[in-house]
Amino acid sequence: MNERILIAGFGGQGALTAGQLIASLYLNRGVNVTWMPSYGAEMRGGTANCSVIASDGVIGSPIVSANAGIVMALNSPSLDKFEPVAAPGGTVILNTSIVTRGLKRGDVKSIKIDASNIAVNELKNIKVANMVMLGAYLTLHPEFTDDEIERVLNDRFGAKAAALIPLNMKAIASGKANAAR
Amino acid sequence: MKTLMKGNEAVSAAAIAAGCKAFFGYPITPQNEIPEYMSAKMAESGGVFVQAESEIAAINMIYGGAAAGARVMTSSSSPGIALKQEGISYLCAARLPCLIVSVMRCGPGLGGILPSQADYFQATRGGGNGDYNTPVYAPNSIQEATDLVQKAFNVAEQYRTPVMVVMDGLLGQMMEPAEIKPIPRFKNDTDKYATNGESGRRGRNIVNSLNLQAAALEQSNLRLAEVYKEIIKNEVMYESTVEDGDELVIAAYGTPSRIAQNAVAELRARGIKTGLIRPVTLWPFPDLAFQSLPSSVKNVLVCELSMGQMVQDVRLALNGKLPVHFYGRTGGVIFEPEEIVEKALEIAGGGQ
Numbered sequence: 001m002n003e004r005i006l007i008a009g010f011g012g013q014g015a016l017t018a019g020q021l022i023a024s025l026y027l028n029r030g031v032n033v034t035w036m037p038s039y040g041a042e043m044r045g046g047t048a049n050c051s052v053i054a055s056d057g058v059i060g061s062p063i064v065s066a067n068a069g070i071v072m073a074l075n076s077p078s079l080d081k082f083e084p085v086a087a088p089g090g091t092v093i094l095n096t097s098i099v100t101r102g103l104k105r106g107d108v109k110s111i112k113i114d115a116s117n118i119a120v121n122e123l124k125n126i127k128v129a130n131m132v133m134l135g136a137y138l139t140l141h142p143e144f145t146d147d148e149i150e151r152v153l154n155d156r157f158g159a160k161a162a163a164l165i166p167l168n169m170k171a172i173a174s175g176k177a178n179a180a181r
Numbered sequence: 182m183k184t185l186m187k188g189n190e191a192v193s194a195a196a197i198a199a200g201c202k203a204f205f206g207y208p209i210t211p212q213n214e215i216p217e218y219m220s221a222k223m224a225e226s227g228g229v230f231v232q233a234e235s236e237i238a239a240i241n242m243i244y245g246g247a248a249a250g251a252r253v254m255t256s257s258s259s260p261g262i263a264l265k266q267e268g269i270s271y272l273c274a275a276r277l278p279c280l281i282v283s284v285m286r287c288g289p290g291l292g293g294i295l296p297s298q299a300d301y302f303q304a305t306r307g308g309g310n311g312d313y314n315t316p317v318y319a320p321n322s323i324q325e326a327t328d329l330v331q332k333a334f335n336v337a338e339q340y341r342t343p344v345m346v347v348m349d350g351l352l353g354q355m356m357e358p359a360e361i362k363p364i365p366r367f368k369n370d371t372d373k374y375a376t377n378g379e380s381g382r383r384g385r386n387i388v389n390s391l392n393l394q395a396a397a398l399e400q401s402n403l404r405l406a407e408v409y410k411e412i413i414k415n416e417v418m419y420e421s422t423v424e425d426g427d428e429l430v431i432a433a434y435g436t437p438s439r440i441a442q443n444a445v446a447e448l449r450a451r452g453i454k455t456g457l458i459r460p461v462t463l464w465p466f467p468d469l470a471f472q473s474l475p476s477s478v479k480n481v482l483v484c485e486l487s488m489g490q491m492v493q494d495v496r497l498a499l500n501g502k503l504p505v506h507f508y509g510r511t512g513g514v515i516f517e518p519e520e521i522v523e524k525a526l527e528i529a530g531g532g533q
Contacts, residue, residue, distance in 0.1 A: 020356065024185055027358050035185065035356035039211060039294070060443035062355050062436070065517055155184075 001031065001056055005137075006064045008049035008082050009074025009095075014130030017156070018072070019050035021134060024152040025144055026054035034062035047077060070140070072133055073099055074115070083108075093136050093179075095129065111136050112180045119171065128171035135175020183358035188323050188348060189214035191359050192282055195327035196254050197222055198361045199334045201280070203229040203253045205242035207261060210294040211350040212284035215256040236261045240268030240281075247277035248388040250375030252334055256282035258350075259300050260291055263308060269343055270309025273405070274390035276374065278337035280330065281315075281345045284353040287513050295513020296350030298435060301490035304347050305464040312402055314409050316416060317345045317463040319434045323357040328364070329461075335367035336416060340408050341374065347463065349486060351436040351515070412465055419467035423456030425475045429525055432458045432471075432495055433484045437516070441484050444521035451522075453529050463491065468498040480528050482506045484521055 005022060009015040016037050023035040036051040051064035067087040073079035074095045086092055088107045097116035113136040119129035138144055149172060153165050186194070193215050196204075204219040216232060223230035229246075233239035239255050246253035257265060262283045272279060285300045287293040304317045316336055320326035330346055337344040371377060376386050392398040422445070423430055429448070433441040438459040448455040454477070458470050471481070481503050483492040489507045496505045508524040510516045 020185065023356065027183065027185055033185070033358060036351065037354055039350070039354050058442075059439070060446070061440040061518060062351070062357075063440075063515060066519075 001054065003052075003054040003070070004064045004068050004087070005052040005054075005070040005072070006049060006068045006082055006085055007052070007072040007074070008047065008078035009130075011046045011048040013048075013074045014127065015048050015072070015074055016050045018130040018134050019052045021152050021156060022137065023052050023054070024155060025148060028148060028151065031056060032059050034059050036062040036064075047081075049078065049082070070137065072137060074130065074133060076100060091140065093133060095133060097129075109181070111139065113175055113178055115175065118174050118178060122174060123167060123171050125167060128168060131168045131171035132175035132178075135172040135177075136179035137175075138172065139176055139179045139181075183360045185356050186323055186359045187214055187356050188326055188352045188354065189284065190218050191323045191327050191361075192256075192330050192346070192348075192353075193218035193222065195330040195361050196280065196334070197226050197228070198363055199331040200252050200366060201228065201254045201334065202251045203231075203242075203246045204255065205231045205233050205239040205246065205253070206255050206257065207233050207236045207239050209258045209261045211286055211296070211353050212256050212258050212282065214353070215282065215284075236264035237268065240265040240272075243279045243281075244268060244272055244275070244277060247272065247279045248275070248376050250369075250371030250377045252278075252338075254280040254282070256284070258284045258286045259288050259297070259303070262300065262303060266303075266308040267310075269307060269315065270311055270313055271390045272343045273309070273313035273315065274311065274401075275388050276341040276405075277343070277388065278334075278341050278369070279343050280333050280337060281343055282330070283345055283347045285347060285349050287511065293513050294350070296354075296436070296486060296515060297511065297513065298349050298437065298486040299488070299490070299511060300347065301463060301485070301487060304345050305466070305494070313405065314412075314464055315343050315345050316340075316412055316465070317347055318418075319347050319461060319463050320352065321435050321438045321459065323352065323355070323359040325461075326352065327359050327361050331364045335364070336412075338367045338369040340412055342408065342412075347435070349435045349437070355436075416462060417465045417467050417469070418461035419470045420459040420461065421456065421470050423458060423474060423478070424454075426477050427454045427456040427475065428477055428479050429453060429455045429529060430458055430474060430478050430481045431455060431484060431521065431525065432460070432481060432491070434460045434463065434491065437484055437486055440516060440518055441521055443518035444525065447518060447522050448525055451526075453525065455525065460491070463494075466494045466498065471495060471498040472502075474503070478503065480504050480506060482508060482521075482525055482528060484516065485509045486515065487511060
């Protein structure tokens with residue numbers, strides 16, 4: 001396997017965290033992974049993105065700047081910037097709450113998820129929109145069990161945020177249920 | 182068990198695992214996770230963390246800590262390392278062991294905070310005064326970074342010299358699974374040099390770099406040269422995938438060596454027999470890796486995130502034996518594997 005993912009959004013939307021969780025899911029299965037954040041003069045409200053690669057083989061460049069199997073666009077500027085990065089036949093996951101346009105390309109598939117609205121209306125917490133997006137991603141990988149997902153949440157957020165794990169699990173479940181291909 | 186670690190954090194955790202007892206530093210992007218980690222964990226492990234008032238202060242605290250016989254470490258990034266160079270020269274002259282981690286960003290001047298390798302010269306030649314060298318390790322994965330940090334402390338103590346670990350900003354910021362595998366610690370006899378009290382010993386240890394007698398100072402330079410000769414003999418590290426029949430060799434270090442790895446795979450798929458040499462020690466430089474290339478090799482291409490620095494060492498090693506080409510990007514722009522492939526095709530085409 002060789003999964004190449006690019007996740008992008010506004011700073012604060014949780015694109016980087018979503019990427020770390022995906023990397024951890026693969027790591028726990030014994031697959032090689034890399035996670036590479038964009039870094040620069042990043043700030044809340046600015047843009048943030050990360051590259052995640054999971055592979056059975058040795059991973060060369062950790063940067064996904066082309067041939068992304070998956071592009072997750074949490075906002076419109078991210079779609080504009082990274083739609084061209086998707087590989088032909090790849091999938092772009094759109095946060096349709098704030099990404100208003102569809103895909104320009106005809107050679108990639110889309111998964112649409114109303115992530116920010118679900119987070120606000122259903123889960124009462126905008127911060128879990130990234131988890132809803134993660135749920136939409138996981139529809140492509142039903143092999144990951146809830147136990148595996150809960151484990152990476154626990155590892156990532158630790159004891160101090162244990163109370164928030166059920167909310168995050170709910171957000172992921174909602175992303176899985178509402179993702180539209 | 183391997184866990185997902187950020188490069189800067191992994192380096193810090195490895196240093197603590199290696200028994201580092203004091204960290205002195207001053208903040209600068211893109212290495213701030215190192216002092217951040219150390220500020221929390223050093224105290225927990227019974228060590229000392231000091232955020233100094235400047236890089237110059239920090240490197241002189243290193244001088245003090247090392248003179249007292251402690252395992253000490255500092256870290257910084259390009260303009261910060263520039264400020265430390267006077268101190269590094271003094272550490273070399275005083276024969277004091279320490280670890281200096283340099284997470285390279287763009288220059289010259291204040292430059293930018295994005296990844297770069299433009300401080301190859303800074304690390305391997307140094308800007309401090311006098312005839313000195315420092316061993317320089319350049320990992321290309323986070324696992325390797327944790328291994329080399331531990332090794333660097335041992336080498337520093339074995340030869341009583343400052344040692345550098347250089348990473349481009351990419352490696353500092355990225356996450357990869359890594360596991361800190363402790364390596365045996367060098368048995369450092371600090372009584373030989375440290376100012377740790379005279380008890381049980383005859384004569385004082387004096388740590389000093391001033392020597393006003395010409396003949397004596399020349400002797401001390403000759404002793405240093407002997408140490409460097411030993412380091413060159415024993416400590417060279419590199420990786421090579423070059424095989425008999427390869428026509429092109431690409432040389433790269435650090436994260437760009439991984440980008441080059443993708444390019445090599447692509448070139449091989451296109452029928453261009455290509456091998457990769459990755460120096461792990463930048464000083465001492467793996468001259469032999471280049472001098473022992475098979476006769477099938479027609480060209481060498483050096484790829485760096487700089488305007489061309491390691492390329493000079495490759496040319497020195499080859500001494501005119503083969504044409505040496507260069508491809509680099511700077512300012513925080515990172516080359517794609519395709520750019521290296523294109524350059525390689527241009528070279529291969531030109532040779533026919």
